[in-house]
Amino acid sequence: MRLLILLFLSGFVACRNDASSFITAEQAIQPDSIPGQCPYLTKDNKGNAVLSWVRMTSDSTAQFCFAVSTDRKTFSQPVAIPGSETIKPHGENLPKIIYKPSGEIIALWGAASASKKNKYSGSVYYCQSFDGGKTWNAARPLVKDTAGYDQRYYDVALLPNGEAGIIWLDNRKTTGKEGSALFFATTQDTSGFVNERRISEPCCQCCRTDLFIDSKHNIHILFRAILQDSIRDMVHAVSTDGGNTFSAPKKISNDNWVLRACPHTGPSMTENKEGIHFAWYTGGANQGSWFTSSTDNGNTFQVPDSVSSLGSHPQLATSPAGDIFIVWDEFGGNGSSNKRIGIQQRNARGKAIAHRFLTGVDVNASYPVLLPLSSISTLVAYTIKKGDRSFINYQYLKIND
Numbered sequence: 001m002r003l004l005i006l007l008f009l010s011g012f013v014a015c016r017n018d019a020s021s022f023i024t025a026e027q028a029i030q031p032d033s034i035p036g037q038c039p040y041l042t043k044d045n046k047g048n049a050v051l052s053w054v055r056m057t058s059d060s061t062a063q064f065c066f067a068v069s070t071d072r073k074t075f076s077q078p079v080a081i082p083g084s085e086t087i088k089p090h091g092e093n094l095p096k097i098i099y100k101p102s103g104e105i106i107a108l109w110g111a112a113s114a115s116k117k118n119k120y121s122g123s124v125y126y127c128q129s130f131d132g133g134k135t136w137n138a139a140r141p142l143v144k145d146t147a148g149y150d151q152r153y154y155d156v157a158l159l160p161n162g163e164a165g166i167i168w169l170d171n172r173k174t175t176g177k178e179g180s181a182l183f184f185a186t187t188q189d190t191s192g193f194v195n196e197r198r199i200s201e202p203c204c205q206c207c208r209t210d211l212f213i214d215s216k217h218n219i220h221i222l223f224r225a226i227l228q229d230s231i232r233d234m235v236h237a238v239s240t241d242g243g244n245t246f247s248a249p250k251k252i253s254n255d256n257w258v259l260r261a262c263p264h265t266g267p268s269m270t271e272n273k274e275g276i277h278f279a280w281y282t283g284g285a286n287q288g289s290w291f292t293s294s295t296d297n298g299n300t301f302q303v304p305d306s307v308s309s310l311g312s313h314p315q316l317a318t319s320p321a322g323d324i325f326i327v328w329d330e331f332g333g334n335g336s337s338n339k340r341i342g343i344q345q346r347n348a349r350g351k352a353i354a355h356r357f358l359t360g361v362d363v364n365a366s367y368p369v370l371l372p373l374s375s376i377s378t379l380v381a382y383t384i385k386k387g388d389r390s391f392i393n394y395q396y397l398k399i400n401d
Contacts, residue, residue: 045100082136095109105129107127109126174198235251269316270316270318270324277324288306341380364384368380
């Protein structure tokens, strides 16, 4: 039986009205003895939790793999995805796996693809399985257009019609200004991704994007834009017609972060009955990870609220009860070079009610992801560094009312 650790830290007082409510966590588990990184969490078409990651098979080779939990306690043996040996691990350009209601599994990953025009350029590859992951078709590039030599920082989501949608950053912009264009495509039956089209530009070329489908079937996109040549702030756009058109991107916060470099930390988005909610990082005047909400489908946004002045790489999700959970990483302070994983609970209206750390300064942990399983249980995974090697850890969290 795993040890339950009370996650309330004395000296770090959370803003909460109910002092009897707190978060506890089971002991961290390392699901694989082989080094790995880039964890990602999702659910299969039966509602089971799925953990995927990049398995470092040697110092120079890697493979994308995943495992499924049918009991919300343990995960199956890792399933390696053939053809994924081209994978380039990157915590912002996360390899991902998505299940369609039909049972089709799509695995996606980024690969290095240096070109004469951009030595840092990459490609997105994917493959499909129609038998529960037993066999896979040959891996293929997301983009076949020879003019497209750089595709990175993508996100996928299940569309209301049972198909998968994808957005990504692409070199095929219409302006000579710095940055990338944002593209959108969808799957069609078993044919993979088709009908790609450019939907916005210019975008910061090195931060992850976020694609989210709300309960009313609207398609939301969230990304870091390049505004007025040098401002890199988060913007939101929405499609109410199934992705045929998108609204003009609108800033979710006036951070006015002036930067001519790559932040490598993107946004995250979720929804509950109170509206849509956002978390992101800025290096502007008010540095750190922040939270805001919109109750009118992205027309206006509430005054941003700080999550952590040191936090980066935030991810958020909504529990079945409507509470919002945010995870992030930050340096431990006191001169520590280690990062630690923070978690914050907010109520349905977005008010912070609990806040603590899952790892201590003696552990170097980063790039957390989370998956609410029920109103009282949430799963968090992250990468830990041991010497010059990285490993995957996950923890089950219990939410006590």
